[in-house]
Amino acid sequence: MARIGVFVCHCGTNIAATVDVKKVTEVAKSFPGVRFTADYRYMCSEPGQDLIRKAIREHGLSRVVVAACSPSLHEKTFQKCTEDAGLNPYLFEMANIREQCSWVHDDREEATSKAIDIAGVAVAKAHRNSPLQTTFIPVEKRVLIIGGGISGIQAAIDIAFAGFEAVIVEREPSIGGRMAMFDKTFPTLDCAACILTPKMVEVSQSDRITLYTYSEVEEVSGYVGNFQVRIRRKARLINENECNGCGTCWQRCPVKVPSEFDRNLGKRKAIYVPFPQAVPNVPVIDREHCLYVDKKKCGICKKVCPFEAVNFEQEDEIIEEKFGAIIVATGFTLFDYSIYGEYGYGKYKNVTTGLHLERMLNSAGPTGGKVVRLSDGKEAEKVVFIQCVGSRDEARGVPYCSRLCCMYTAKHTLLLKEHNPAAEAYVFYIDIRAAGKNYEEFVEKVQDEYGVTYLRGRVSKIFERNGRLTVRGCDTLSGTQIEIDADLVVLATALIARPDATKLAKMLHIPYDQNRLFTEAHPKLAPVETVTTGVFLTGACQSPKDVPDTVATASAASVKACGLLSHDKLPIEPQIARVNAEICSGCLACKEVCPFGAIEKEEIVDKVSQKKRVIAKVTATLCNGCGACNTACRPEAIDLDGFTEEQIFGQIESLVADRGDGK
């Protein structure tokens, strides 16, 4: 027979003001198996815990029930306390008489009666608690980083410095992401490539970092400490080990196609390196446009390569690797403004986006650093900037603010004026969000010293007239409609999740929100973790952010990953599903409902008939103890340790039992 101790907490006045805790403690004495009761002001405090530990030792208690707040707050506290006193922590049971009682009722008599019931039910369960044992799993000391932009790069550097191995899988031919496309960064006006490339080089030269570029993650299975990942290394048609980046091949290639890196403003070859500082500095062959791949013509690149690095027969390579943790650093894409009919449905050549302007401003870009009208290449003398295109637009865009656009628009106007002092710049805004360090000062400098005109109001229509664009907007501060004839209109389009973000989320079993941005474990307290242990988030794939915040989250995620990896083994919670092989019929209904993919089929040899049959098998490390399998199982062959059918029925029986108080 169990010897149960019941401890009732006042929680100051949180519980005691509504529930008569003394009465609960008194009645608890009459519960079956209860050998000791006590009440205290704050059970979770040191003296409160001492009370519990002392009682366990002095009265030989074999079960502990604490009636207090929600287990989500202090279950671990009391489990540890129980363990300190020499008892298995899973012999502890918590009764929630605060969130589920005192905090939601007013009537003292009824609340007290309910609290007694709750405590009674906990005692009934505690009887049937068994001493579950924590098991441990080994940890693979490698981190997978999906995405090689600034966030992935920073994470890799931090992880390598901490002494662990990092692998970056990047789908483009080079790492560098969006930042490599920028001209200068706000507020310092550092050249983006100049501050980024040293990090890119560091990553390529580090012994502990492996780069798989032009590669994609295809499948992820396993669990924290032991993720199995299948990576597809797409065929570049170039042998990376032979190529030394001399560039002879792409200089001689006759095919010119629009360059994605230049946002289709400039051209690249069919064999190309996306930008001069690419890492690795190895070209890739665009199979769609290469004459040899398509029609078996040309093949000049192969002929002129001094190292015989071109290999048209190269095939995609599939590799399987193991990782202890995964960091998601897949970044963002830009909202497609061509849904706005009032802005021309994307057919006006001289209406463009901020990223296109970055490429123009960049001296290594398609226009040699000149800001030009895209219709005729003439230098743009009058440029109108429109903020919040797609952002803060519940009707047709995304409801949120993209955070960066106010800053980069200010930067764009400054750079425009620097490149062409005679140019006129107008910015249509709704609010200016300049909350970062030195950001407000930056915007004010642009407004004061660079003579940029800021107009507060959205633009209702842009149309073309005599080869020039007419912008119809508003300045709500002066209460006037504003019409401007512009050479170029630059739209600050919203930062949105990539269209295939949901596919990746499903692969990793992580949640995402209605905007397809990956969901963090807690918006305030766990911004770089996900609810899936071992998978971390960094950068814009979680929410739009600028470079300083991205780098901060990258370092934060690496610390979390390293924290995991610094353990040689990780504990797994023992409150997981267990299959009774004797009863299990092998229908596998449980496998269908398991959201974590933790159940698979297993072939066993039946003890009685000596014939082979199929039963369900639970992978302990993947099971989260949700109990869905338990509900689906008809013969009750699968049960949840810590919440067994027996325990639950015991609770129900206790509730309906006649306690002789007329209720």
Next chain:
Amino acid sequence: MKVAYYPGCALHATAKEYDDSCQLVFKELGVELQEVPGWICCGATPAHLTSHLLGVALPCKNLILADEMGLDTVIAPCAACFNRLKVADQEVKEDLELKKDVEKVLGRPYSGRVEIKHPLEIIVQDIGLEKVRKMVRRELEGLRVASYYGCLLVRPPEAVSFDDPEDPQSLDNLVTAIGGEALPWAFKTECCGASFSLSETDIVFQLSGEILNEAVEAGAECVVVACPLCQSNLDLRQKAIEKRYRKRINLPVLYFSQLLGLALGMNMRELGLLKHMVDPTKLLEKTLV
């Protein structure tokens, strides 16, 4: 094919040519039009600016009358009538309290059974432009047309639109199908001044003046419309606009049914083309083959 026909007050008065040309064209296309017996004014703009219930009850009365004809579609050439019928129908279907009030006022239940379409919709969707193209007897020989849709034909899109609210194409496609050149221009759906023709005529001069100017800049030889108010504002007031802004415009403003009627082989007189203020005859005689 047989549909109920709701002409509206304007088509029986200053916009008689729209009524005549529609009737002729639909007869040729094989669609029988049956006028809604005892129809009353839909209330246009003044009703919904004075009382929400009145603005909904008047159109609903007409829809009940159409329902009683046993036909399942009613067409309304006037864009304002079309808009009011559609919006009233939608509001009554979404707001049950409103429906109750309407039924109380009308003393009859509202079934919402009748579908409301614009004649342009019938031509472009139900009959189809392929069929129309085959029936053309006189090609327009590349007549440069600025298609002007106005407001009420395309807004609000949730209630009325069978076409895009910012860059609609149905009139343009019809023009192309009958051999004209549909010009791309940015003022297809800018407001002409609507019912301000009598009360705030200056506003009509400004708004319609801008539209006509843009049509001229786009290279138009004429403007085609689908609303009697638009036609009136752009045509009747054109001379005054020319005087006010000291600029020659000289753009005939035609109903799409008139242009289509010409292409189908009808003559200018029967289509009411002689009734327009800005004379279209010289332009059309030159163009029509």
Next chain:
Amino acid sequence: MKYAIASEKVRRTFAKQIEKISGERISLCYQCGKCSAGCPVAYAMDYLPSQITRFAQLGMVEKLMGSSTIWICASCKTCSVRCPRGIELAKIMDAFRILAKRQGIVPKGQIAPLFDGIFLGSIEKYGRLHEMGLISKLNIASGRPFKDLSLLPIMLRKGKIRFVPEKVNSPREVRNLIRKVEELESK
């Protein structure tokens, strides 16, 4: 003039009334100005449409009802279609006008409401609009008896004028309809 703001005023009794009549949530407007930017008649208004919305949000009823804006609004619905918060401002403008007429606070000199009244009077009498009647009554009522007289000869020649009003068979039905609406709304 200093505008004294008090919580009850801003607490949106007026705004709530407007929300009820229009079915649109005026509180959603975050004053981005897109409606004002695209309004074709804003040039003739004393206050921009977005400013009028702001008056409504803050309960500044006198300012709103004294403005020309709501009477210059042409109901073209450009604002409704482009609002990023999906607010149909044209419906809200209707609500302002309905309320003003109901409470009899239409500013003198605004011709559009005169037009509305004469139009409705015509259909009450005949069941269908008598255009000639409308034009002549409006010109006289607005103190412009000779307006558009120059157009009369050419319109006569083209046969565009209809002097005799077109009546429906039972105009009394229409009169009763209008009466019933007035009855229901006065409750």
